[in-house]
Amino acid sequence: MTSMNDVAKRAGVSIATVSRVLNNNSNVNDATRAKILKAIKELKYQPSRVAKRLRSKGISSHLVGILVPDIRNPFYVDVLEGIEEVAYDHNYALIMCNFGQDEKKEKMYLEILQSESIDGLIAAPASEDDPLLRKMVKEGLPVVCVDRGLNGVKVDVVLVNNERGAYNAVDHLVKSGYKRIAFIAGLSTIPTSRWREKGYREALQANHIPIDEELIKFGDSSHESGVKHCSQLLKMTHPPDAIFAGNNLITLGVLETIHKMGRKVPEEVAVVGFDDMYWSNSLNPPLTAVRQPAHEIGRRAGELLLQRINDKERPHIQMILETELIVRKST
């Protein structure tokens, strides 16, 4: 790699001057500037982001971290895309860490992120009580949480009204005549699962439908979990006539299982999923789903993060976006 030194030599100036034209703050003689620019071009010089980062802590290193629970979940992919869009617009690079619901992995990634001297972090932590993340926030790292918050510490948060989203889905199921509505939830430790469960219970209560605890299954937010719990449900003596799936991946597992067991959707079992996908229309049958504005969540989170990086004193914001129930053919 050619360094500032090479440029300085070639232009016959000192590295300080080179640095000046690079960050075009101070005044530099036009002739000198031209010489330097020429040398930069000739040498194809590229400043080292690493050295910059090491030297100027606090000054923008233009690197932000992203911590996602599961890259296989299309929801997070969309969020990521939203973030990436604003990052790109502002010349930030992303260091992406996918911890796959594994808290050990999450911890390791947080440590790496920290030691990479990132400017900021967008995270969907496994737990709202994550001590390490909390510590990083306290130490002044700009952090924006998506999809879930972080207790006991001030952070910007972008999420969706999960309770209402679930409520609407289940309410729709009831209004469509379904009586035994099961809920396959994600990991019980993650907040979204609990909010969605709350919405589920409330909708049932509001409609005077007794809650059958047998119909509530907590799994681990994965495709396999959807498969497992759906097949258990379907094998019950009194199987449910509708399933509310706690997320994307679970929904896909549920659909697969129902097909494999030869049941008809929605005649024998209706399905509504939390999280819409852009290809929900091509599923069999077209899926009724609670749509989260994932891309928007990503964009907002990205914007909030950049704002906070530039102004650490700005008051904290909790941004709650609404979901939308997209009724198709599975209910």
Next chain:
Amino acid sequence: MTSMNDVAKRAGVSIATVSRVLNNNSNVNDATRAKILKAIKELKYQPSRVAKRLRSKGISSHLVGILVPDIRNPFYVDVLEGIEEVAYDHNYALIMCNFGQDEKKEKMYLEILQSESIDGLIAAPASEDDPLLRKMVKEGLPVVCVDRGLNGVKVDVVLVNNERGAYNAVDHLVKSGYKRIAFIAGLSTIPTSRWREKGYREALQANHIPIDEELIKFGDSSHESGVKHCSQLLKMTHPPDAIFAGNNLITLGVLETIHKMGRKVPEEVAVVGFDDMYWSNSLNPPLTAVRQPAHEIGRRAGELLLQRINDKERPHIQMILETELIVRKST
């Protein structure tokens, strides 16, 4: 951030000794080591990856870059996951760059990656002639290409036999009795599109079916492109009785369009897609698809990269994996 200096002071030793226990190479007195370890723990010291990177060029910085064309494509997500798996096992962090089929963006990301002093790079470049990437390889950066190669320079490559994959798909279509088989390809500039086209043509020829150029559409590897070309195809006076979709996203667009136009699959139009998805079974109808071992591709690429990082002289490898045609209900 607490630094090595803080640790050294607290333990009453020099930073060199601290560095030694951290990289446990040389001999350190057990008592001293214990003291230092204690100080590290008490201070919650974390070495700065940035400083390490700056200092020791060439010595592993444990950061590798990933350059993917489109994170929305489930194929790349699976590849990414495979890479991430091996990276995690070897304590490498990933800096992920998604250029969204945009060559300008790709260039910017390559520059960033370069100036981050990464140890190596796994890339699926937009073009096999990318000059910047080529330059980086020439300058000694370990690079592994996935899904496509890089001309005029030696690199490890992991990809799939696209030609044969396409051939098998189309051959299957013919053998199933379809006569007017359309092909909606991805971006004509990317090699995979051309290989798949080749396989398509060959299968037709081998089966003595005349090629109708009207039935070959080149788009841009996106969902929208699938929608657009499928609807054009279906509106023809003599529409095709089968569609071979050039990738994941295109397939989804095709399916959506067929449903929207009220045609029956496979009775009115059969569909086979390149790239299988783990939820292909839940599509309407279950999709016949050419399965690429995406996860395996990722793992292999990751392994090759780590090997190359550790041994720049190792001979270059081109790894060609086979595809598998999964016949379901759409054909």
Next chain:
DNA sequence: GTGAAAGCGCTAACAT
């Protein structure tokens, strides 16, 4: 307007 020099946190000779 420009240069010299200190230092960010670390590693790796080279001393002791």
Next chain:
DNA sequence: ATGTTAGCGCTTTCAC
């Protein structure tokens, strides 16, 4: 077995 020191490539006072 441990300490001293010179950088890695950059920014930023402080001089001139």
